[in-house]
Amino acid sequence: MQTHLARAAASVDTRAAIPEPFADDALVTQPQLKRLTGDVSDMTIWRWRRAGIIPEPTSIRGRNYWRAGDVRELLARLAGGAQ
Incomplete structure (x- = not known):
């Protein structure tokens, strides 16, 4: 599992991930999350x-x-190397 996390963390581009205008309550689908x-x-x-x-x-x-x-919090954790 750590390998997947490391690979995901390396590929996360938090600037392009979820545009800021989207409300925190907006919904992200599983294909988008993947x-x-x-x-x-x-x-x-x-x-x-x-x-x-x-x-x-x-x-x-x-x-x-x-x-x-x-999802923003998850991406920030992945990009920061947490977990």
């Missing part, structure tokens, strides 16, 4: 959820969504 964290797999997202690295998503009609504010 792309923002370095094109990780669905299984990696699942493992990160299970390990508590990322929060549980909100599920709407069977699709997973995360709050933009939570």
Whole structure:
């Protein structure tokens, strides 16, 4: 799991990740989250959820969504080398 985190941290561009005009309550889809964290797999997202690295998503009609504010915090942690 650390390998995926290291790879994701190296590829995160926090300036281009989520534009600031988006409210913290805006929703980010799982494909967007995967792309923002370095094109990780669905299984990696699942493992990160299970390990508590990322929060549980909100599920709407069977699709997973995360709050933009939570994703910004995750990207900042990854870029800072935390976890």
